[in-house]
Amino acid sequence: MHEHGEDKENVVKELIPIAVSSILFIVGMIFRESLHEIPVFEYGVFITAYLVAGWKVIWNAVKNVRTGVIFDEYSLMTIATAGAIAIHEMPEAVGVMLFFRIGEFFQDLAVDRSRRSIKSLLEIRPPFANLKIDERIERVKPEQVKVGDLIIVKPGERIPLDGVVIEGSSIVDTSALTGESRPRKVGAGDEVLSGMVNVSGLLTVRVTKPFSESTVSRILELVEKAGVRKAKAEKSITRFARYYTPAVILLAVSMAVIPPVLLAEPFSPWIYRALVLLVISCPCALVLSIPLSYFAGIGKAAKEGILVKGANFIDALSKAGVVAFDKTGTLTKGSFKVVGVIAKNGFNEDDVLKFAALAEMHSNHPIAKSILEACKVSGSVESYEEIAGMGVKVKVNGDTIIAGNDALMHAEEIEHDTCRVEGTVVHVAVNGVYAGYIIISDEIKDDAAKAVEELKMLGCRVVMLTGDSRGVAEIVARKLGLDEFYAELLPEGKVKIVEKLESENTVVFAGDGINDAPAIARADVGVAMSGLGSDAAIEVADVAIMDDMPSKVAKVIKLSRKTQRIVWQNIAFALSVKGLFIILGSFGMATMWEAVFADVGVSLIAVFNAMRILR
Structure with a gap:
């Protein structure tokens, strides 16, 4: 609320000089003939209006000259309007400054709207943590809490640490x-992340990461760095303005x-004519609207839970020709579960599940865990042998149990008639x-099919790279x-495939785990899926998707292409309109008022066009 009030106050402060200058300008225009007979009054009204509207421009021009930046839009405006006053074209001088100030006001509103999309992310920074010390609660800074400490999170409070x-x-x-607006239910044993808001119950949380490594800190770091990397178009316009402005001044002289x-x-x-040329030639439309377009693109993505680390990655994403996904945890949920049990040779389904669970009692493998979740067992393990790449052989409660893949059944010479089964399969044998x-x-994730469909509609080839077996991948x-x-790819195998794909197209690779980090780093654009997960993945990625929805990859590519279209629309529009008016001005066919449109009008149109990205 405080920030909203501050924004309103700034708007009012900016509107006051615009209103004062406008009133003086209108009075001067209405009574111009009368004022012309008394030069002191004429100069008093118009010069006051000029200074009220234009003091910021003049001051910026002076400051920039002091720092060695002689040729910029502020110096162009100052020289042009001072020249207009010198040749007694005072209404034009005031008009240029006043309409420029109005244009800047609308531009600032547009920038603020774009910035608010990113600012909303910065608000997730927690102000305090309720640290539990013995039986008392002490309010401390999140940075003071250590791993292993207990914190209390009350209803309505933001969770301060992971x-x-x-x-x-x-x-x-x-x-x-x-x-995403969907609420999530959490209870004992569930992971919670800094930045989440506790809506209803009282939670006691054991801290697993220091604040410097927490989710909220990583997000804030990404947001702060996002504006540093400039897109190619931004760099080109900056270079263009550096040479363009002195060339225009030389031409005007x-x-x-x-x-x-x-x-x-x-x-x-x-x-x-020379003064008209200076006003027309001001590069404001390009210098402001192009960075604003990228800024709006990054802001819109942030609003959707997608963090793009710089404008240069907006450029790269817009050219995506191949999108490669990791499988487990990216296209699939990464949580295995038992979906079927087939019994043979007089055993029933419960027997098969029970013996498999007894065999897997001491394994931490995700597949073993899914079997143990499906069947709770206990027993005395007399012997345990893990056979690499095949499975386990154990003796429990007097029974010898073998659980593993088809190769293990052949190695142990167990007769069976089900060698080829689609999917991930655990074969079970008891006492031979x-x-x-x-x-x-x-x-498979709920929106994975939607992601593939949308990417194909965008003209991208969709590929999957996985370390899983060929049968499961198929x-x-x-x-x-x-x-x-x-x-059946190892991490280095994924890198080789990415390099092969890059020889033909711009490649986007999306993965979620530490094993995906090399491929994420190698791709033209690396995307960390479930950006709240692997530190290694998010560290090397160019884009972090803050939930585990693969469809967000299609969304950010679509947004990047829209941003690129708008950038080039603004460049083409600004250059063509300015080019036309420069020709008209050179032949004396354009007045200072048309020059104002060619500058402020074009800037505003370009800015409002850029703001379409935020819709």
Whole structure:
């Protein structure tokens, strides 16, 4: 609320000089004939209006000259209007400054609107943490809390640090992190992240990361760095303005001096033409609207829960020809679960599941965990042997149990008639007799098919790179309608495929884990999916998606292409209109009022065009 009030106060402060200058300008124009007879009054009204509207421009021109920046839009405006006053074209001088000030006012409003999209992310910084010390609660800065400490999060408070809930249950609002409005239920054992808002219950959280490494700190760091990397168009316009402005001033001086000397004509009309040329040529439309377009693009993406680390990545994303996804945790949920049990040789489904669970009791593998979640067991393990790349062989409660892949069944010479089964399968044998198999599935994410469809509509080829088996990869690729897939890849294998794809197209690679970090770093644009997850992935990525929705990849590519279109529309529009008016001004066919339109009008149109990105 305080910030909103401050913004309103700034708007009022800016409107006061505009209103005063406008009133003086209108009075001067209405009573111009009368004022002309009393020069002191005429100069008093118009010069006052001029200074009230234009003191910022004049002061900026003086400051820039002191620092060695002689040729910029402020010096152009100051020289042009001072020249107009010198040749007694005072209404024009006031008009230029007044309309320029009005234009700047609307431009600032547009920039503020764009900035607010990113500012909303900065508001996720937690102001304090309720640290639990013995039986008392002490309010401290989040930076003072250590890993392992307990913090209390009350309803309505923002969670200050990453941690695990050890007591209590609640609904949390994750919209500030993910851009999604859906609330999430958390209870004991669930992970919570800094920046989430505790909506309902009281939570006791054990801190798992210091504040410097927390989710909110990483987000803030990304946002602060986003404006540093300039896009190619921004750099080109900056260079263009550096040479363009002195060239225009030289041209204006030549126009004011050479024709009247050669043609033996009065200087006054040619000086007027030169001044018109200076106003027309001001590069404000390009210098302001192009960075604003990229800024608006980054702001819109941030609002959607997508952090783009710089304007240069907006450029690269707009050219994407191939989008490569990791599978587990990116296109699929990364949480395995038992979806089917097939029993053989007199065993029933419960038997197969129970024996598999007994075999996997001491394993931390995700597949083993899914079996243990499906069937809770206990037993006395007499022997345990892990067979690399195949499975396990154990003796539990007097039974010898073998659980693993088809290769393990062949290695142990277990007779079975189900060698080829689609998906991830765990075969089970008890005391040398084949008991059956369990089908494990890693669920495909809800919006993965939508992501593939939208990317194809954008003209991108969609590829999957995975370390999983070919059979499992083939099932996922078929279900999603992927163009191509590569399976059984180690991290370096993913890098090689990315390099191969890059020889033909701009490649975007999206992954979520530490094993994806090399490929994310190698791609033209690396995207960290579930940006709240792997530190390694988010560190090397160019784009971080703050939830685990693959469809956001299509969304950010679409947004980047829209931003690029608007940038080039603004460049073409500004250069063509200014070019036309420069020609008209050179032949004396454009007045100072038309010059004002060619400058302020074009700038405003370009800025409002740029703001379409935020819709």
